[in-house]
Amino acid sequence: MNDNPNALTDSPTGSFRFYLQGMGVSSFAHGLQIVLFPWLLVGVLNESPERVGIAQMALMLPQLLFVLWGGVMSDNRHPGQHLFRLYLLYNLPCLLLMGALWSGQLSFSVMLLYGFCFGTITAFVQPARESLLSRVVDSQLQQAVARASFVQFTAQSAGIFLAGYMDRIGLLPLIGLQLVMLATSGWLLRNSLGYLPESSMGRRGSTWVDMMSGLKLVWHHRRLFQLMMVVAATGFLGFGLYLVAMPLLTREVYQQGASFFASIQFTFMLGMIIANVIIIRLVGRFRQPGRVLLTSLLIRGLFLIIMALHPPVWLLFLLVLLWGGASGVAMMLGRSLTHEESPQKYRARVVSVYQLSLFGAATVGAWLSGHAIASVGVLTAIGTLGALTVVTALVAIKFSDLWQPLPNDSREG
Template sequence: MFGSLGIYNYRLYASGQIISLVGVWMQRVAQDWLVLELTNGSPVALGIAASLQFLPVLLFSMWGGVLADRLDKRKLLLWLESALGVCALALGLLDVTGVVQLWHVLVLCFLLGCFSAVETPVRQSFVVEMVGRESLTNAVAINSMMFNLARIIGPAIAGVTIVAIGTGWVFLANAISFVGVVLGIWLMRTSELLRSDPLPREKGQLLSGLRYVRGRPDLLTVMLLVLFIATFGMNFYMTLAIMARNVFGGDADAYGLLSTLIAVGTFAGAAWAARRKTPRLTVFIGSGIVFGLLEAISGLMPTMLLTGLMMIPVGIAMMTFNTTANATIQLAVEPEMRGRVMGIYMLVFLGGNPVGGPLMGWLGEINGRAPIVVGGAVSMLVSITAWIILVRRGDIARPRPRFRKQKQHEDPPASPAELQPSDR
């Protein structure tokens, strides 16, 4: 289950990454709460902040994939992780000194999004260089486990810390946490990295990545479904904050609790994914249907406790969906295309937030429950539609009859035990 951790470079990477991810999740909670405090609880302002953070994905994620194919990924990550830490440090200093304003937060959200848009495809495509193709699926699942373990720990710490000493110290703690991941990457044994030959700088490399994906129906299917569900169904950074504050009248610790409970589910889903060797299309789409249904139901729960408990199975379904999508993409592409394809994948995974964020914020102004209910309904409907289309195309087999049909001239079998299962 944890085989990839036996690889020295990946073990260093994972050790630093888990520390940094805890800080990142602490900042996400603190940032959302700071925006709500500065705007007297405006869901629209929260949606705008989310859009500014994810808008750079539309602009730079594919270029980040091109850089990943061209340059030394390890060195590139050292610079990018350092830049992310500086953004957290700036926001923390503005906050603890009491001069922070909404426009400060919005500008830093945009800068953070710019660096993240490039960093994510580079980091995703770097995994195979640390562990090799044989251990890639396991490493992807362990990455998800770390991400969601941090998602359990980070919001819980952030909720208590915000109530006790304020949001500013959470940002500063996140800045310090980046030291761990930078140090881990710095100490790697470069001779043990399984690097692919970097591409020479040429014109049209971004377009060639797009043409590659367009010519692969399997990749297109995964990416289109991820686009819709990520845009409308996975806005928990915003919908849970709205539910905690505006529906149930809770404080930052209530938001942290809801975030932690969904992370419990996603961690369990990632642990299950680590045991699977190959992704399956039926699991991928089926988990999308279940995720949408459970999310819509969770938005209708009458109390915060019941909503929180529903977040656990929602998280399991969501992580099954995400992990299967990621593993499918990573294993399906050629090494020289991996960076660009992962850049496109991150574009569809995160790039819909500039649209989904304000839309969900607007729905939240009308009714605090609407974003999570509507998001779940959309996720379920697009997954069902994808299932129907793939069955008609033959990519997913139709249900087979369990028994042979009897011909009219044949005598019926003497007993049900004599019925033979179909060998079709």
């Protein structure tokens, strides 16, 4: 079974299979969230672009405020047990939303509170979950990240697909299912890692000093710093725009409903799945991951420019599929490069800087996207941010070390 030197193997204390199961169940729940949250704003409350941007910002703002703290907590705790407790906390925002829907009191204020609570828990979950990944496999992190990404995107697609039937199933049953799946995921992730000696976890010191240690490590590590700048550009120019523009594009440009929006989300995830299947089955491991990452950023900008020309529906879905594929490659490479370049002792803290770069920039991007769409329209805003993405990619290709060939080494992922 392990004659292949590229084969993934469990760590002595971990089970990658349990980790993947936990990731899958969690991602299914988040797939429901991807459709339900924006459509409650756009399709149920009929909010303006500015307010949709503000609500998406409230969902992601905790990443900016708490993710570094979350990374420190993850380095100082057993990540499986820590995740189990965090996943149980998702009950609070889910029950809040269910109560508002049940009583007919759903409002913009409730959505802001729900988004901020859900995002706060996620700010602590993400660095812990990424840190757990590197503890449940012994080698080949690029392959491990690719397989985890495949499970994540596939399960999210299933959740998105099911959420597309919200008119038939009802909002309350879907949110109740989301609650159950999140609790189940926490149990599976807890069981993916056995006992860890105290020496394998960080010493508890000053939280502020520990938070700054992750930032300082990235600041003084040239490739990591440049990687985080590219990740921030992706969050600001792409992710933030996607969260706000896609539901508004559905409603205002194509004049469609929830099923059309869910189909867009499903197509995007399908592109991510296809990209990760290709990586797992055909590529295996990129020898120059930085070049692939920057090329992906350039291509995504071009897709946005074409999308701004108001293509017919079939071409829109093709562009979304390709955009998802390029984003899947970029996400896999960003995560794997972060793991490979950071020492195990500080990995959760460095991962938290990655999350801060992506979601912190996306927070601002979502807010600005809402205002840009309100000012110049959906299509013009998409085209403008697409052009900025192309310019950013070209500058990074010209000046970044990420484009330069790696030394001839044979580092294991």
